[in-house]
Amino acid sequence: MDYTDRNQGISDIGASHGAAGHGRAKRLVGRLPSPAIPRRVRAVDLFCGIGGLTHGLRSRGIGVVAGYDADPSCRYAYEANNDGAAFVEADIRELSYRDIEHHYRGADVTVMVGCAPCQPFSAHTRRNKERHDDCSLLDEFSRLVQQGTPDIVSIENVPGLARHDAFTQFTRRLHDLDYDVAYEVLCCGDYGVPQRRRRLVLLASKLRNASIPQRQAATPTIDSFIRDLPAVGSGQSHPSDSAHVTLPLSDLNYRRMVQSKPGGSWKDWDEDLISACHSKAYYPAPYGRMRWQAPAPTITTQFCYYSTGRFGHPQQHRTISVREAALLQTFPPTYALIDPNAAMPIHKIAKHVGNAVPVKLAEAIGDAILDAACVR
Numbered sequence: 276m277d278y279t280d281r282n283q284g285i286s287d288i289g290a291s292h293g294a295a296g297h298g299r300a301k302r303l304v305g306r307l308p309s310p311a312i313p314r315r316v317r318a319v320d321l322f323c324g325i326g327g328l329t330h331g332l333r334s335r336g337i338g339v340v341a342g343y344d345a346d347p348s349c350r351y352a353y354e355a356n357n358d359g360a361a362f363v364e365a366d367i368r369e370l371s372y373r374d375i376e377h378h379y380r381g382a383d384v385t386v387m388v389g390c391a392p393c394q395p396f397s398a399h400t401r402r403n404k405e406r407h408d409d410c411s412l413l414d415e416f417s418r419l420v421q422q423g424t425p426d427i428v429s430i431e432n433v434p435g436l437a438r439h440d441a442f443t444q445f446t447r448r449l450h451d452l453d454y455d456v457a458y459e460v461l462c463c464g465d466y467g468v469p470q471r472r473r474r475l476v477l478l479a480s481k482l483r484n485a486s487i488p489q490r491q492a493a494t495p496t497i498d499s500f501i502r503d504l505p506a507v508g509s510g511q512s513h514p515s516d517s518a519h520v521t522l523p524l525s526d527l528n529y530r531r532m533v534q535s536k537p538g539g540s541w542k543d544w545d546e547d548l549i550s551a552c553h554s555k556a557y558y559p560a561p562y563g564r565m566r567w568q569a570p571a572p573t574i575t576t577q578f579c580y581y582s583t584g585r586f587g588h589p590q591q592h593r594t595i596s597v598r599e600a601a602l603l604q605t606f607p608p609t610y611a612l613i614d615p616n617a618a619m620p621i622h623k624i625a626k627h628v629g630n631a632v633p634v635k636l637a638e639a640i641g642d643a644i645l646d647a648a649c650v651r
């Protein structure tokens with residue numbers, strides 16, 4: 276059965292805007308479809324993870340019909356929360372556009388989105404050791420765009436990608452393929468995400484000129500997102516929610532946590548708890564606790580470890596739980612994360628949550644896609 280039929284309203288959107296009033300829409304104006312025709316906007320999410328980006332786009336009515344990812348442990352959360360979107364386990368390097376084009380059957384507007392991970396690696400030479408990033412997966416995404424030239428393309432990535440050759444080549448290829456391209460490093464807090472996270476967002480369109488999502492709000496603080504959750508101990512999970520779970524602290528780290536102050540660091544501890552590596556540390560962020568009235572630091576894939584950032588709960592003697600991290604990533608409280616019928620190590624689901632595009636940022640990207648698709 277066709278996806279659109281099963282998900283009423285999600286991908287059939289009556290167009291209400293044409294080019295009029297869009298100041299920059301000159302070069303592409305001739306390609307605008309008639310605004311009177313209802314539009315089926317269909318998207319495929321490459322490198323979909325557990326579906327942060329998919330979920331935000333769908334909540335804006337974009338018909339994300341499939342997500343592709345090489346890690347099968349993302350399947351449960353992706354499919355359980357995105358009814359009708361298929362999770363396809365696949366290595367993007369082995370795909371051609373032919374493998375995915377059937378997802379666009381019946382679409383008026385085709386959209387390809389993707390968050391290709393760039394892996395840092397160290398290159399050792401005789402004289403120096405530098406950090407580099409392997410962005411070859413962005414090249415793979417770019418290859419699929421070139422093969423299929425979908426109407427709209429969007430990527431989200433770390434801010435540093437903007438300085439990378441792979442990004443320059445990607446945008447050059449988009450221009451060569453006659454896309455209008457816009458990109459910017461955004462503060463996720465401006466879109467209702469209670470974090471200091473910054474991300475590069477790019478939108479490219481063959482229909483209407485692309486524009487970056489408008490800033491929407493002041494950065495919220497964490498208290499309205501996680502204060503009401505029930506208390507849970509270090510190394511425990513709450514009976515009402517298997518994702519409200521934390522990794523255990525060692526005895527030494529528990530004693531350190533007890534002495535940590537919200538917004539503070541290891542500098543708050545008694546001398547005997549400080550080890551040599553702490554006093555040699557260049558910055559005090561590890562072993563911190565969050566403050567209720569502040570945004571969280573960027574939720575990374577490592578948030579379940581006390582030693583990797585300011586991931587201590589503001590009051591309880593533990594790191595934030597997987598559920599709390601998901602809420603700070605603006606996933607809805609009901610987002611199912613852990614398959615009740617399969618064992619999933621906590622660090623693995625934590626990695627998927629930290630990797631996700633915050634849902635509220637994804638919603639803003641969705642609005643920008645709909646603008647480019649002429650359906651808002």
Ligand SMILES: C[S@@+](CC[C@H](N)C(=O)[O-])C[C@H]1O[C@@H](n2cnc3c(N)ncnc32)[C@H](O)[C@@H]1O
Nearest residue numbers: 322323324326327328344345346366367631632
């Ligand atoms: C940054 S995460 C994507 C997050 C996702 N967009 C979300 O919002 O939840 C990158 C994903 O790329 C996947 N990945 C890495 N290499 C891959 C490859 N060669 N083919 C397919 N997926 C890959 C990882 O498993 C990971 O889930």
